[in-house]
Amino acid sequence: MDTPRFRTLGGLAVREGGAEHAPRGPKLGALLALLVLRPGRTVGMDALVDELWGDHPPRGAVATVRTHVYHLRRALREDLGEGADRFLVTRPPGYAADIVPEEVDATRFTRAAERARLLLAEGRADRAYTEAGAGLELWRGRPLADVRTGRALSGVAQRLEEVRLQLLTVRIEARMLQGRYTELLPELRDLVAAHPLNEPFHAFLIEALHRSGRRGDALGAFHRLSSVLDEELGLEPSERARRLRQVILTDPVPGRAGTVDPAGAVGTAETVGAVGAAGAR
Numbered sequence: 001m002d003t004p005r006f007r008t009l010g011g012l013a014v015r016e017g018g019a020e021h022a023p024r025g026p027k028l029g030a031l032l033a034l035l036v037l038r039p040g041r042t043v044g045m046d047a048l049v050d051e052l053w054g055d056h057p058p059r060g061a062v063a064t065v066r067t068h069v070y071h072l073r074r075a076l077r078e079d080l081g082e083g084a085d086r087f088l089v090t091r092p093p094g095y096a097a098d099i100v101p102e103e104v105d106a107t108r109f110t111r112a113a114e115r116a117r118l119l120l121a122e123g124r125a126d127r128a129y130t131e132a133g134a135g136l137e138l139w140r141g142r143p144l145a146d147v148r149t150g151r152a153l154s155g156v157a158q159r160l161e162e163v164r165l166q167l168l169t170v171r172i173e174a175r176m177l178q179g180r181y182t183e184l185l186p187e188l189r190d191l192v193a194a195h196p197l198n199e200p201f202h203a204f205l206i207e208a209l210h211r212s213g214r215r216g217d218a219l220g221a222f223h224r225l226s227s228v229l230d231e232e233l234g235l236e237p238s239e240r241a242r243r244l245r246q247v248i249l250t251d252p253v254p255g256r257a258g259t260v261d262p263a264g265a266v267g268t269a270e271t272v273g274a275v276g277a278a279g280a281r
Contacts, residue, residue: 004105006036009160010140012147014076014084021079026148027052028072031065033147035088035097037156039104044094051150069095106160109138113163116170125177132171139164165198172204181208192221196228203241210248218248 007013012033014021023029034051035043049061058064073085089098101107112135119128143157168191175184188205195201202225210218222237222245229235236242 004108004138005103006099006105007140008033008037008104008106009109009138009143011145012036014080016080016084019080021076021084022146023072024075025071027068028075029144029147030150030153031068031072033144033149033153035095036099036104037106037153039097039099039101039107042091042094042096046093047152048094051152054150105138106143106156109135109160109167110163112138113167113170116167116174120170120174120177123177125174129171129174129178132167132174135167136164136171165195169200172201176204176208181211184208185212197232199225199229199238199241203244206241206244206248215248219245222248 003015005015007015012023012029014032014036023032030051031048034048045062045065048065049057052065052068053061069088069090073088076085076088077083087097087099089096112131116128116132116135119131143160144153147153149157172184172188172191184204185208188201188208191198191201192205202221206218206221206225209215209221222241225241226237229237237245
């Protein structure tokens, strides 16, 4: 897959040939990010002013936005060469990034997540695993990590973080459907440590341990989930997690253990192919 021209996952950057431009200054970065993340769409002046200054815009904010656009275009030409700024077009009542959505890594990322979820829902675990992996390869870190985000961009960054959790969940579930339980254990432990309140990740770890023949470790993982929920939120594990524990206690054969869809009910090993993509809490 070719490299996206516009990078937003991790730091913000524009690539042109072998050169790269990273915005200098918080306002230019926010301006570029807002336009790039709405490819082909006009972003009105009100939205631009709100993103750059929130509830406290300066006098002459509209004129200042125009000045920032001028400086952004000049910076793009300096770093990437003449004509590199032509994608930034004036389109009343504001501006637009006249680009193809697939040129933006965030667009590819979210579309990969959509395809992976559909493939998994169709029971095509191998394809779902490959598609989810391709999407996750685009991840370079926290979205817009070097941009001072306002209301709109903060919301976009948060949604992209959620998409990453969904992609991870789809990839793990596809691997579970393939029966690769032991291989998943290191990744699942890391995810549980990074997202201690995410029950689907805990459920995957518990099941993978049991189906790897480590029944005691699986029960220990359930008790750790119970403890963290109680200490952090004053809650008990969900009914789905409790049903998984019951399956482990009553089923002596790991190969036939109940399989939990974190977004749905407990199934059996024979019906696991029908499990849909799970959402991350």
